[in-house]
Amino acid sequence: MIHNPSEDEVILESTDLCQSFFDQLGEDLSTLEADLIDLGRGQRDPDVIRRTLQFMHSSKGTAGALSYIVISKAFHQMEDMVIAWQKEEGLFNLDFMLDRVDLVRRTMDLSQDASLSRAAYLEEYEKLRAGLRRAASNKPRILIIDSFQATLLLMKEHLDKYDLDVMICSDGYQGLGKVLHDAIDGVVCGGMINGIDGPALIAAIKLNPSTSIVKTALITSKVRPKLFVEPDQVAHRTEKDLSYLAKWFHETLAKDQMARQASA
Incomplete structure (x- = not known):
């Protein structure tokens, strides 16, 4: 059989x-x-x-x-x-x-x-x-997806302060492909990105059983969009919010990693 x-x-x-x-x-x-x-x-x-x-x-x-x-x-x-x-x-x-x-x-x-x-x-x-x-590195892997180069670099700068493996991408469909095929632990994406918008991308991640555990965050303008599926975090494009978001990813994924190691 x-x-x-x-x-x-x-x-x-x-x-x-x-x-x-x-x-x-x-x-x-x-x-x-x-x-x-x-x-x-x-x-x-x-x-x-x-x-x-x-x-x-x-x-x-x-x-x-x-x-x-x-x-x-x-x-x-x-x-x-x-x-x-x-x-x-x-x-x-x-x-x-x-x-x-x-x-x-x-x-x-x-x-x-x-x-x-x-x-x-x-x-x-x-x-x-x-x-x-499980990624090739023991560090939690974060993927930033945004069409704004300035946001990509700023968010990466904040995340690089922590023990995280940070990747960047400017296209929604390419980013979704990386989530599906690579060992991505967390995704940060903008509300409006090339190919597929942020809320739709997060919905695709959360509704797929193989990627639903990926932590997600949506970066928005001051007006929060209507969301089909709620991300784990929503942040505005401000220095304060992006800094908080980086710290949240670091603390959350570190806890997840310790929990996995304890159960192994």
């Missing part, structure tokens, strides 16, 4: 396809681990990098097609890290990579556990899905 998180009957009945994918993936993960260790030691063999990226990309696509989102996103995160490292735009975090390989293996084991009921499987699957939120 192969468990699958999808409600699609076609996928649920395609146990042979899922089993074939898991069998091949299980064999290839050992090779991937060895390659990752070599890369983590500073080796930049073009053949190893190419093989690693091809495997991650194809596995990401197949897992996504079969609705194994945990596996797909894990490979997506690994692929992004290798590409950034290859371009010398980011670091190669071996511990993070091996953690993602372990997450893939645990998802495979869970999905092949015939003793579990579907309800029990889905409950455990969501726990693994939450594991995707």
